[in-house]
Amino acid sequence: MSNDKLVKNAIGRLVPEIINGEQHVPFKGVNKHRPTGRKAAPPIATCIDYPPDGDKRVASIKEALKKAGLKDGMTISTHHHLRNGDFVANMVFDAAAELGVKNLRWFPSASFPIHANQIKHLESGVIHHIEGSMNGPLGDYCSYGKMKGTAILRSHGGRWQAIQDGEVHIDIAVIAAPTADPFGNANAVRGKAACGLLGFAEADAMYADKVIIVTDNLEPFPVIPWQIHGNYVDYVVEVESIGDPSKIVSGTTVLTKSPDRLKIAEMAAQFILETGIMKDGFSFQAGAGGTSLAFAVFVRDLMKKHGIKARFVRGGSNKYLVEMLEEGLTDYILDGQTFDLEGVRSMRENPNHQNTNPFTSYNFHGKGNFASMVDVVVLGATEVDVNFNANVVTHSDGRLLHGIGGWQNCLFSKTVILPIPLFRDRIPVIVDSVTTVTGPGELIDVIVTERGIAINPRRKDLLDKLSGSRLPIKSIEELKAEAEKVCGGAPQKPKLGDKVVAAIKWVDGTVIDVVRQVLD
């Protein structure tokens, strides 16, 4: 893309207004952007064009894509509930390649290392660019400037926003469904690839021109619950396997064994107790990953010790949250994605384990926002700067290696805590200025590291509540100095190219920062 028209946005980053030939708005500040008009909508369908017996099955994904009118330059969406075990996105682009189409935009809710398969389709021109979070090899590929178009990364809520206000028009949505019927009703609580829920794909089902369900567990009509309703669906394809169950629920339920990270998690839990955030009827959200899981376990123990009950917890659910629900420590789990089989079981059996989607929980175009009703959320980050701005998408060397997930959306919680190690090997985590701003510092309240806790000066209330506490409260500058002392001075700045390889969207659709090409 041409980089001659970069403008400085409200957080001081140079960003383009034209990306892949389309107009975008630079970040204006938190809660400063208000789009108007009417929401986007799919074309009007007519039931007489569909089989009266409700049987929408076609023989193959290739066949379905052909019938859906796949052609050059279209946008194809997939979802990531099957995580690193997903086979369907790869099958879709292999089929598209066979059909000889070019310049597709892939619009996944996230991509994983298993999707490195798409590199060959990026090379051959079948895919023009990816708009979605990239974890692993695809991120690396993009970082080195090899993608033809510019990537656009959005949060889970931001993806829904982009679909709803027409920023992204999906031509064909392909939805991997662990259980479906021939009419297209689908859920994810049963089947060998059961992943709990399909919330990310709901927008795709409602707004795409054409919707294809791909399943390896076809049951007779009606499949209930129908999280995806067949009325949105054009075609149903049965395949041998939609994913590898062992990789759908992988690794994320392992508590950290690192003594430093356990200490961080324990301090974060103690912090919410001492500040009075943890009290009867409170709510919290902890992300995936070892430290967050450990946080949830320490919170559970403190709740038991002090006789405190939560009204609801937000998932990413896992066995620890399920235990809390079943022991009566929380009334509800409001779940956006299930991380283990206990989560899937609970969602299947327990009506108080409610599935959510990015619209109900995070959406900018909703009439209210769950995320802002959550008392406390703990999230990860690769870097934080002295202004509390945080980065989750790139590493300190500039490489794009992680997605945004619901991270940006969660920043609207009443208190945002980032429990992070002060340094990783020799890489300081607190820096002068983050490589890529993913979240503005004004929404980030507390940094908990193994060597001390820094509270955003904006949160004087939290500082006041902790007077007399034994918790090690320090300034963020002190923490930065401590990290640099261990690591041997401040790091040199990585050399990055001028070329913009990816744009990072804020939750409202504005461009908050860009990722530049990594040079070797």
Added chain:
Amino acid sequence: MDQAVFEAGNKGEKVRSDCWVALVPQSSGGLQIELTSKVEKLYGDSIRALVREMMEFFAIKNARIMIEDSGAVPFVLMARIEAAVRKAGLDNGKRYLPDYVEEVGQPVRDRFRRSRLYLPGDQPKLMLNAAIHQPDGLILDLEDSVAPSRKDDARILVRNALRALEFKGCERMVRINQLPLGLKDLEEVLPHKVDVLLLPKIERPEQIQQIEDKVDEVLSGLEEKREVFFMPIIESALGVMNAYPIAAASKRNVALAIGLEDYTADIGAQRTNEGRESFFARSVIVNAARAAGIQPIDTVFSDVQDMEGLKASVLEAKSLGFDGKGCIHPRQIQPIHEAFAPTEEEIENAKRIVLAFEEAEKKGLGVVSLGSKMIDPPVVKRAVRTIELAVKSNLLDENWRESHE
């Protein structure tokens, strides 16, 4: 021939916070630095600058230096490079020392030694954040946790750690090897402000004497006058039988520890959690240490997952008279401190005794009594210690007298 390669450090996929260095001395061609580093983009320039500075320090003008770095901090890089230089015989007796990172005071004879955390002397990753978990003592271990082939590398790393690693108030301990290897350890590490030397597998008082002679020699050669204390570890049947003479063998002894892994093997028993097989030995250690006026310290609890077992084990050690316990994982520290903390009843009792003693002193009475009971000086001493421990364990405010009155 220019082909001899001198290697130091560790490399491989699982290695973190460490590096591998290979030095190939050459007769011409200047310095060729071949660096691959996980932190190339952030610290590549600074690593190359360090290599050049060290080569200048050792007056090495022509060499290939290959480094595979997995995110080693500077004192680790320095240790590995120096180790390679010394293996190549190019050091000329010079030592490249990192600066001290914090003020180091004189060692203190009388302090709490409830927990001591072992850190393998060749694994920098475990060292960097060890002090934040605040055991009473941090042990840089040169003995059992270091493979025989890695002893030379570890000795230099431990020496650098004594200068560049934060201890944050934890007692600075080093476990040396058995003699004669231990003598080499002493020469390398002792000049760098060690508080306590842990002496493994002591069986006879003469061994302490041998170490003491070497320690006197090394310490007398230092510019700054400094003391060091000993904690002999008894790990055999013979050691147990000689426990008292060992405990009394040196004025530098501050504690006597037992190591049960080797001891149980030596007596031909299986080590169990309830520890009946070691009851005799542990009681002997407590008696010998107390008789010599030093602290008896219990062995490590080796199942890091079993927190309940650990707690029971510490309570048992406390009931036998031990003052401390070894740790092999930071998560064991807090449970150990909690278990050694005095109970509420013990604290209340100690408060009464201390107040009665202070009252008697004020009145100039020679005899302290509480109610109808006479109180002997050892009881008062013990009560004072209980109060100190209660304060240290956050169970009692420092100014408890004010709130008491």
